Amino acid sequence: MILSFISLENEKLLNSIHVVRDFPEVFLDDVLGLPPKRELEFSIDLMPGAGPVSISPYRMAPIELSELKKQVEELLEKQMIRPSVSAWGALVLLVKKKDSGVRLCVDYRKLNKLTIKNKYPLPRIDDLMDQLRGAFVFSKIDLRPFLDKFIVVFIDDILVYSGSMEEHREHLRIVLQVLKEK
Known part of the structure; x- marks a missing residue:
């Protein structure tokens, strides 16, 4: 924080x-890791009839792919993410930061279109x-x-x-x- x-x-x-x-x-x-499990469970309500959406990844340059792999491995090591076999999939991309680093971002716009607001x-x-x-x-x-x-x-x-x-x-x-x- x-x-x-x-x-x-x-x-x-x-x-x-x-x-x-x-x-x-x-x-x-x-x-380091996720917080303990809470009493309140969060869920995303979907519009009736909405099915899983999975988008093919964008093509990345080798240097971008290397950075993506590094950041994903770091998040896995910290147990902030875990491997998934979900039918849902969102695009992952790297966005340049002001300090010339890159931030890993997930594009959930397709999912957002299917959610009940x-x-x-x-x-x-x-x-x-x-x-x-x-x-x-x-x-x-x-x-x-x-x-x-x-x-x-x-x-x-x-x-x-x-x-x-x-x-x-x-x-x-x-x-x-x-x-x-x-």
């Missing part, structure tokens, strides 16, 4: 934030901004590195906001305790 800390008064380094030091297990450098509307941005009125301290927790690895969320950031530093420490402590327990 990556945490950005911003204060309108001044900026501080992550390790100087006392509440962050109290939750080292929440701020792992690397994730959840009816959870996103909040209006102006309503969200109204909630921030009067706040002076903000912490944004970026869960993107773990999205679809062991977290299912529809928006991958948590913004913690507070009117004072004292209030903010307590708000962060509450959020981090929940993340630690889950």
Whole structure:
């Protein structure tokens, strides 16, 4: 998990934030394996009559194929993925990152077309901004590195906001305790 800390008064380094030091297990450098099985099981509801979709892979250059193999082996080693014999299959591709590395991506658009959409509307941005009125301290927790690895969320950031530093420490402590327990 990556945490950005911003204060309108001044900026501080992550390790100087006392509440962050109290939750080292929440701020792992690397994730080894999937989390323990949870009580709630997630499933994807499909439209009636929808059958398995499997797409042939894109052709890749040898260097891309080598990188793909390396990343898949790393994910297998960390037990974040496992071999599958499912009738379902999605395209895998490599996307260039700003730092000149590559990110492994899975193209689930064909599956998405067959899913029954959840009816959870996103909040209006102006309503969200109204909630921030009067706040002076903000912490944004970026869960993107773990999205679809062991977290299912529809928006991958948590913004913690507070009117004072004292209030903010307590708000962060509450959020981090929940993340630690889950």
